[in-house]
Amino acid sequence: MMETIEIAPYRDLCTDCGVSRTKQPKRCATACQFIQPNYPQFEITTHGRVREMGDSDEVFFGTYLQMYRASLKKPLEGAQWTGIITRLCEVLLEQGIVDAVIAMSSDPEDKWRPQPVIISRAEDMQVCRGMKMGYAPIVQYLEQAKDLGYQRVAMVGIPCQVYAARALEKELDFEKLLIIGSPCSDNTTTENFHHFLGLLSQKPEEITYLEFKANYHVELRFSDGRIQEIPFLKLPLSDLPKDFFPTTCKTCVDYVNSLSDITVGYMAGTGEQWLIIRNERGQEMAKLLEPEILLEALESAGNRLGPVKGFMKNVELAAGGLPLQRMPNFLRSIFAWVMPRFGPRGLEFAKARIEMKAIESVIHLRSTAPHKIKNMVPSHVWKLVRTYGLEPRKEELKDSRESTYS
Numbered sequence: 001m002m003e004t005i006e007i008a009p010y011r012d013l014c015t016d017c018g019v020s021r022t023k024q025p026k027r028c029a030t031a032c033q034f035i036q037p038n039y040p041q042f043e044i045t046t047h048g049r050v051r052e053m054g055d056s057d058e059v060f061f062g063t064y065l066q067m068y069r070a071s072l073k074k075p076l077e078g079a080q081w082t083g084i085i086t087r088l089c090e091v092l093l094e095q096g097i098v099d100a101v102i103a104m105s106s107d108p109e110d111k112w113r114p115q116p117v118i119i120s121r122a123e124d125m126q127v128c129r130g131m132k133m134g135y136a137p138i139v140q141y142l143e144q145a146k147d148l149g150y151q152r153v154a155m156v157g158i159p160c161q162v163y164a165a166r167a168l169e170k171e172l173d174f175e176k177l178l179i180i181g182s183p184c185s186d187n188t189t190t191e192n193f194h195h196f197l198g199l200l201s202q203k204p205e206e207i208t209y210l211e212f213k214a215n216y217h218v219e220l221r222f223s224d225g226r227i228q229e230i231p232f233l234k235l236p237l238s239d240l241p242k243d244f245f246p247t248t249c250k251t252c253v254d255y256v257n258s259l260s261d262i263t264v265g266y267m268a269g270t271g272e273q274w275l276i277i278r279n280e281r282g283q284e285m286a287k288l289l290e291p292e293i294l295l296e297a298l299e300s301a302g303n304r305l306g307p308v309k310g311f312m313k314n315v316e317l318a319a320g321g322l323p324l325q326r327m328p329n330f331l332r333s334i335f336a337w338v339m340p341r342f343g344p345r346g347l348e349f350a351k352a353r354i355e356m357k358a359i360e361s362v363i364h365l366r367s368t369a370p371h372k373i374k375n376m377v378p379s380h381v382w383k384l385v386r387t388y389g390l391e392p393r394k395e396e397l398k399d400s401r402e403s404t405y406s
Helices: 025-031 040-046 086-096 120-126 138-147 160-172 190-200 280-288 305-318 329-342 347-368 370-376 379-386
Strands: 064-071 100-107 110-118 150-159 177-181 207-212 219-224 227-232 261-266 273-276 293-298
Touching: 025 160, 040 160, 064 086, 086 120, 086 150, 086 261, 086 280, 100 120, 100 138, 100 160, 110 120, 110 138, 110 190, 138 150, 138 160, 150 160, 150 207, 160 177, 177 280, 190 207, 261 280, 273 280, 305 347, 347 370, 347 379
Parallel strands: 100 150, 150 177, 177 261
Antiparallel strands: 064 273, 064 293, 100 110, 207 219, 219 227, 261 273
């Protein structure tokens, strides 16, 4: 395990993925998701082709071979869900497929604060179980792993970290680089997260687990064994400061981590995890878990159009703040009952969240950084938001010679 050794210089629209802490911080100009991303280029180098842009779910989810509802037959104690990512990393190390895994542990002083680590023994992966919230320069640790002589490496990351890793992959020149991704769920500082926990409970220090679930509830677990579920609509999000979520998270165009080899999330899992196998490397990793994992077909139910339109209206009204307004308590109770039963579920829920993020990105960029839209918003995002009447303006589109999606 290694500690961060460089201080990050200031970058506008930065999630501190770690590139600015490497030996060549100026690589941010070409490696950052928030400057001038080129998803088609890295889809080709990562998956061998770009995503389908016609009548295909790849417009939402990126390039993939298979998708499943998944869970470990024997869940790992202390894992966020059943522990698929942790167990996969353990197997990669146990079988000698990789020499090291770069993942997130918790800061010794704060269990919620992420701390990147380089793991070389399978039994040490247990320190990476569970949720963390905050920024962590994991891409810097790719460079450090290379300096330590590791040639076969796996990395676990969120979308902005994975994009940067793909941008540096050729230069780092590992013998093997496997990337296990998770869809993002909007990030914030660890300090902001502690403030959020304080709004949820009078004893936030006793909260040991928090998860946003596909049943429109947040599950909290406490050190005394108590479990509490709070409907999304009853969360105190309106009490949070406008900058609780940074502009980067409100302008992210890759919510589903489309450049990872295999993606493990929850949105389409209807109570279990959602496994997206994106390429042959991802397929090989999934096979490693075959004796230990239960795979089922995904489901889809409900209609996302109404909720997404309502979200879009709130984003427009917020004008740069949180895209939520207070709802009368009696309406909150009604909608909290209705949404899990009749709202979008399974794949429809995942599509709703991805469309919401696409809409949020366009509206917030127009509000805070309109000059960046041309370079930051890829064509698949424009395809998603057109459904809701958001059309690109002339100055927001790249010249046809600059676009690499067909």
